[in-house]
Amino acid sequence: MKKIYIYASIALLGLGISSCKKELTQNPYNAVNSEDAFKTPDDFSNALRGAYAAYRSTTNFAVYYGGQDGGAMASTPDILADNLILNQQGRKSQQTFFDFKYQPNNTWDLWGNAYAVILRANFILANIDHLGAGDFKNNIQGEALAVRALAHFDLLRTYAKSYTSATDADLGVPYVTSTDPNALPARDPDKKCYDLVVADFEKAATLIGADNGVGRMDKAAVEGLLSRVYLYMGQWQKVVDAATSAINTAPDANKLADTVEFPKIWLDASERDVLFKVKILDGDNVQIGVGYEQASPAGVKAEYSPDYALTLLYTTTDTRKRSYIGQTVLNTVKYNYIKKYFGRAAGAANVVDFKVIRMGEVYLNRAEAYYNLTKPADALADLNTLRANRYSDDTPGAETGQALYNAIQLQRRLELAFEGARFFDIKRLNLPVQRSSFGDKADGSGIAASVKTVPANSKLFELPIPLAETNANKNIKQNDY
Template identity: 35%
Template structure:
């Protein structure tokens, strides 16, 4: 009989689930040696186990470590970042589009996401044992299903096509959607289409939206506003613009602030603490100074003692931020390393606490606003509102902003430009290009602060390339041959 530390495997991953956590830091450190069934006879164990599911998002392959962190993968594979000649070559293969099934840079997310999913299903398994009841029970189920949906969404957009990516994308192979706690499952298969996976994600999120009772005071846990915001994101990827607008407006109705200009730098630079500013944040993964091993910004750079970066912002993107754009100073620091000057990405460096230990913003209201603005434009229902939303965002980012008057293609271009500027280094760029069926086209500029220096080796990734779907880990396929590999790997 397995005790408090429960060894489980799913499609070639082995993880450990424990049932005791520090509520604020969401640690999972066992202090009780007992069978899991006995542990789950206490109401507090459900909260601790649920917090353990959040903790899984802070592991290697998701939002921790240098290699394969999702804080950088969505940008180093695109035209947003360029490798420095003075770095350690961390993630170089992925930046050069050398994706392979035995390289954790693109496969690490697979096991990390299924770890989080397994932990949510562990909570759901015990909800029928009578310990929780009423709204306490339905809220716990809503939270678990919402978090489960998030992890499945991250998987399907990385390892399968995005519905808007190609005319037949919805009917192509999806990912395994895990809905039960089955530690020894080695028969799971990718038996769903992309469209069917999205339907399941949306079903979980809709249940969460209808039943979650937590307010959004604690940004480290899901709330109704964040669930609505996630529904807006998922429906944008699905190409359902009416529901992108519907749920985006609901999210913004509850949490309308998109981070005012006075708070914008503070939401990035202040380390975790009771007084931390979270203006405009809908959902984040808590990362306190006590968790100094979770140096999430280290994927970008380290202080040794001067700032050394693995990747720096592409020169063309850097110059796209105007001098009056608050994001420029919040995201970048120009400094010298090894006698060369670089435009370092210091969005996650922190200020006043352990270096690179900051919360990870999974969803912000600014993204939801951009989702809704794009959906209004693409649906043709209200381009005037699309412009109004765009101007609302720009008014909080540019100190000398005059409301824009764009229309037609110019309006769409402006919305997509602000999306790139706003969500740079937040795991968005790769997936935006993918869902819009646009190529990666790098600038050809070098890594130094003025665009000189060493350019990227690979400059282009074409729209039709099979590499837009990352490889399934070879270890997953060896453990379970029913998991099909993606084409050309």
């Protein structure tokens, strides 16, 4: 008989799991049988906190939702795209990604971090029937399903083809629902994985509570994330339905932020607009902003600066420009830098919460879906709602046709810049990465990117699976490099 243990050294939710043979009569001194770890409501609440905590976990200097030198959702997807330029006075962190020279032994280990999240969620789900029927059980189960779905979705958009370019035979990732420590799962088909993500999110939406507080998912967050997944799948009416539900059911504190409230979001001084975020405390030692910049008495040293072409797209009356982009002089040279993760008004530098899904995105998801459903008036209404809450001098737009679509995509780029969306948006739309010829200095001069174009559907849109994983699991087929 095999027993699974959760080790106390990792707060009863460790990444290491083990088995023991039948003749052993004592549990390991630093472990607890998983069946004994999930008995009371408090046990499940603690386990769920551990699952959320894994979203900010670190392996090999790589962070899932955070910002470090080995890769992170806050920085890497923008570094891989056209929003940023490598700053020559920085430390050249993540330059292999910026130059598209990543290899299996030098890649973003989102893989390990995401499967740690999945394992913790699966332990909860495997033991969920230890709870009595009722709202508490439903909510815990809904959150665990949503946590698992989000991690699998992030893996898919990182390591697999876009849904709309994939065939039925193209590989996704292993969709893991087991806690078996001996399992060596193979990659499931890409489109099957998307269906499983949707199934987990849809079930979660029927179970989860309406307001679980800051740092936890609730019904509006799940519906907002569903609108994102459906957008990637091109299922337009489902995008509209999920986005509408998110907009209607979000707690008042999380409704769309206006121009006054919006800058406070990035100081963690307001929850407006934020449907779900990963809480990062000073003591967690996850400095989300380090991947972009470090302050010093001589000025701010930027790792990456916003591309000058991007800065020109923001007007002076756009609250996002003031919230996202700062300017500094370092060694007599003027640079722009990303100040979105600079830190709270008080506390450790570069430490803020990571905003996973915001109301601004939900409106843009629905606007794009309405456009593709040939409902331009509805698309324009959502676009104008967003713009009215971002520009201090806004007047309603009247775009039609291609101009309307272009305006939606422009606002998406401006809204979600430096939040881990740009590379994935280019990928899902089956477009090329096309960088500008501007350099790293504030006026666009300086040294430009050495790689300016990645063709649409290039193999470079599928990051290599970490070598440690393919070495450990013979059933994992590496991406083609």
